[in-house]
Amino acid sequence: MPSSSCANLACRHHHHLWAYTKTDQNPSRAVTPSLPRTPRPRAKRRRRHSATPSKSSMPAPAAPAAQRPRPSVGQILSMPPQWLAMYDDFITKNAGQVSQIESALRSLTYIIPGRFRDAEIASESIHSLVQLLSLYHDGLLSRAVSRLPAAPVRTAHARYTRFWSQRSRAYRRIAMVLQMVIYTELLCEMAAKRRGGERARWRVVVLIEGVKAACRLLLLRVTRSRPLVTPVLPEREPIPDNDDDDDKEEEEEEGGLLEGTSPHSLSAMDAKPPHEREWKMPRTGMSLPSLPDPGDISSYLLGRVLTADDIKPANKLLNRLQGASRAAEVLHILAPLVYAVALARSRDRKSWTPWVVGLAVDCAARQLRDTGLRTTALERDEWQRRGWAMAWWAMRGAFYDNVTGGVVGAVTRRMPGFVAGILEDYEYLWENYYFSTSA
Template identity: 40%
Template sequence: MAVSGNDISKSDPLDFSTPSPSPPSEHVDSSSQSSYISNAPDPRPEIPSPLENVAEKHDVSGTAGMKGINGKMKAGRAGTSWLGIYESFLLKNASQIASVESTLQHLTYLFPGKFRDAEVASEVVYSALGILGLYHDTILANALSSSPLSSKYQPSLHTRYTRHFTTHNAAYKKIAYFLVVIQKTELLIEIMSRKYGGQRGQRTAIVGIESIKAACRLALLQICGSRTLVTPPIPERDVDPKVLDPDDPIALADVGEEDGGYWMMPRTGQRLPQLKEDSDATQYLMKKVLLPDDVVPGRKLIHPLTTVDGRIKEILYILRPLLYALLTLLASRLRESKRFEGHQARKVINWMPWVVGFALEYVCRDGVIDSLSNEGGIRAALTKLTGLEKRELEKRSNSMWWWTLRGQFYDSVTKPILNKMIKKTENIPLLNLAGLYVGDYQYLMETYHFATSTL
């Protein structure tokens, strides 16, 4: 007679007696024989398991009990941790997270100067959303790396490069995220410093923040092996969060594909992309081809600065915001002194910070080209640039336009043009609203240093 699992669990652990064998038969089924052997009691004494109290009823192997324990532990972590609850909520609503963040950030643009201390309220919301966005990026990146979509996901060159250093160097990760948090909150700190410390407190805060940012960038330059710094120094969100939505199978299937729709072949069922223009065919095929930047390690996506001139240019580019802030502080103090009361002297003092800052950024923005041109000239250097280096140089060139909203150039050239445009459109419907908002932002650009900062 075979012994059931309940009889085994309730038997005396010191009882070594075996049950009486079943009467012999002419034909013994192999399945019944294996069942009899598996149900035979173990002659070794049983040792009580600590999982015995939580095992499911009538479960001899304890597998169901172990599953119950794991489920309870996960439920306990999710129930007791607010961060766990928030992460679960975020991933379940990943398709809406990007639109909600964008909407809230754009709402902060609608009320500068509309009521008392409006810039404080708008900047508090903007800074909080910026820091919250960094946390969301971390959650989404971890969820994407552990999902089946990771095989289809092709990160950008910037993400590959920054992820290499953030994952392989703890110091780089801490400094880079600290630098980004400073950039998200610098304008708020300046506004609060002016509110409670006046212009003197504002100037001190500007110089202090620029000094911290410059020190962080110099440290990152050393960690990266004297390579051109990228902006921002952390991985960006280069994938739509809706692909992580488990309730959106279309988004899961089409991740990494074109958004122009598909044409399904009637016989084979194979899908082909619908290209709107002939030039799209070249772009589509280029995305299917492996380029040198796609196979090199992330570290080699930017060349190290091997020449002294290239390193000096990059260091001066990093120090340029701090030098501009110091020159602005010096110019303000010189204007307040009585030794420079002449019209010509004041004009030179007013233009000095803008001219020096603009010249430094224009000359030092392409230190990598100067470093690569040491072997074959500028033309050879341009052919050696990687895709990430070209992207960074393009961003630096585009940021030069912000100098039209800074310093004496803004006061002498840009501001009169904006005032004329506002005056001409003040009686035109709809256009007068645009002029009203431009006038509100003029207060920010004229009053605060970090309202036009790009580095």
């Protein structure tokens, strides 16, 4: 066996040697042994750079953002009440600033009433919107004042109107409608004239005066025949701002405090009038009241006197009307309606008949009123206000066309340019619109 294996190895060696020898002699016909080949590297192909990046170079697409759930119908419907609550809270906390903004906007509409005659409806729309918004603010601030721990001292008018607004829902609703009609009456007249001419304007004027008269007659019935006051709703009452109190405390802390005096006691001392402050003796510690100033004696005495109206119940501030005094109140309510109907039926603009009829009804109401000793102070104040309102008859109808208009024109020509321009704008309103001079 060993000899045969050696012979096989020798034969293999001889065979390989012969193969290599043949390869050297004729390389083209060389027979290569079956050895493993190493792979040749492939030549890199030149790729043209295209505008579109390859998939490997492109960034991985971002995961789609999670979509927010759509609000339900209930959530959408709950948004306006939330916004309204936020607005109410803002108005309550910034009552002083809101009043200033309203006054500024209202004054702006007074200064330029007809400077742009083609835009008179827009100007009056702003004025009406401010008035309606202030009416809504009055209701908010009235509720805020009622929640204060110490109620402010109210006037007789505020006590009376507040009593009926809180007691009678019918009074509150009718009074609200009446105020809204008064705030928008001139705007309605302008719109009616723009769309339907003079005929439509007088229809709207008579309709508005009829609505106002109906509301006042209903209020007269709700209050059990007591005179009407103007305005029929409580006026706005001031609310102390929290910001003012904070600023005052900061000033006191920065300026230094008196020895042995706390900030709260110092602010309380400043809030009191001079004659109510006390002086503390340094040795004994006893306090003595301060004497009033000689020039402040009248206010000192009035501050300690209660009038009859101060102790009366709110519903007793106006007496019930009977007989002639009740007829006077009804005539006063119907006087504007009678005048508007007479003007609408009159064909001549400068006719004296409507003016005389309206003034006669108003004067008859004033003559029939009760002037006895039983009239209250609030009733006397209301009739005094009505007396001043009768001056508007000089700016109406035939009296303005024949008398007052010439006087106003003469005064306008002698005024400076800016004042004359404002008077001319008001002349345009007085001459063309009924409610511009309606009291």
